[in-house]
Amino acid sequence: MSAASRGLISRFRFLSLDSTRAFQSFSRAGFSSSTEAALSEEDHDHGGGWIIEAKPKIMTPSSRRTGAIGIKCGMTALWDKWGKRVPISLLWLDDNIVSQVKTMEKEGITSLQIGAGQKKEKHLTKPEIGHFRAQGVPLKRKLREFPVTEDALLPVGTPISVRHFVAGQYVDVTGITRGKGFQGGMKRWGFSGMPASHGASLSHRSIGSTGQRDAPGKVFKGKKMPGRMGGKQRTVKNVWIYKIDPARNLMWVRGQVPGAEGNFVFIKDAVYNKPDHSILPFPTFFTPPDEDPSMLEPMVADLGDVDPFMAE
Numbered sequence: 001m002s003a004a005s006r007g008l009i010s011r012f013r014f015l016s017l018d019s020t021r022a023f024q025s026f027s028r029a030g031f032s033s034s035t036e037a038a039l040s041e042e043d044h045d046h047g048g049g050w051i052i053e054a055k056p057k058i059m060t061p062s063s064r065r066t067g068a069i070g071i072k073c074g075m076t077a078l079w080d081k082w083g084k085r086v087p088i089s090l091l092w093l094d095d096n097i098v099s100q101v102k103t104m105e106k107e108g109i110t111s112l113q114i115g116a117g118q119k120k121e122k123h124l125t126k127p128e129i130g131h132f133r134a135q136g137v138p139l140k141r142k143l144r145e146f147p148v149t150e151d152a153l154l155p156v157g158t159p160i161s162v163r164h165f166v167a168g169q170y171v172d173v174t175g176i177t178r179g180k181g182f183q184g185g186m187k188r189w190g191f192s193g194m195p196a197s198h199g200a201s202l203s204h205r206s207i208g209s210t211g212q213r214d215a216p217g218k219v220f221k222g223k224k225m226p227g228r229m230g231g232k233q234r235t236v237k238n239v240w241i242y243k244i245d246p247a248r249n250l251m252w253v254r255g256q257v258p259g260a261e262g263n264f265v266f267i268k269d270a271v272y273n274k275p276d277h278s279i280l281p282f283p284t285f286f287t288p289p290d291e292d293p294s295m296l297e298p299m300v301a302d303l304g305d306v307d308p309f310m311a312e
Contacts, residue, residue, distance in 0.1 A: 067268030115140030
């Protein structure tokens, strides 16, 4: 069989699989073949999928919005009305835009890829440059994919500002923790160490025995021992947003977030302490044409009768 024949056969096989996927996606959505034929041409774009519009919608309890990419700028502190010092982390959303849209018809999932920051072409690989050119978006420094529901899809190029979130809501922040290198058991696991006197020569910070005798004759997996500490992905849940600054795309959150200053963190709506969906902009905040974000004042959360810095 010639190479051309093999190419034609693989092409026909791909087309048949593609039509099968499309039929399965319509079946999952509750459409029959007759319903599919009754759909008007204006309900689809030229690629065969649903038209994704950048307009406000009504958020339902089952809706899932996209997240955003932030940069940890540092930490500061505030004092509550009782004089208690409360740590505050400062996050910066650096030019977030939608860089790719994945739909059920094409990729089998519904998600949005968000790009943040800027990067020169000479610092990117050729596949990365081709990806950005194919999507028609500027070169971005960091990419992150967020799963969303179908009603929360946004077209490519839609900006995601800090007003995507609301002051007073809870978010989950994911990042890479500070790397501390190879550390001993006392620092890594909080062991108390060996006695500091009476014959404990040169073993004050030792972890002690790690195994048994002939039975089982080995060290069990997962034993707390010296090793590499930090540098892992961790998520801090239910982080409370104290203030947002639309003019500078800054966000103040209570407590600490993973990572060192200058590291990227990924912010999304809290999973457990869910915010009120009636106050969230859905699928994101769209800046009015007559509004200048640089002239807006910072928006502080409503503290209410109970000081949120004291409430656990």
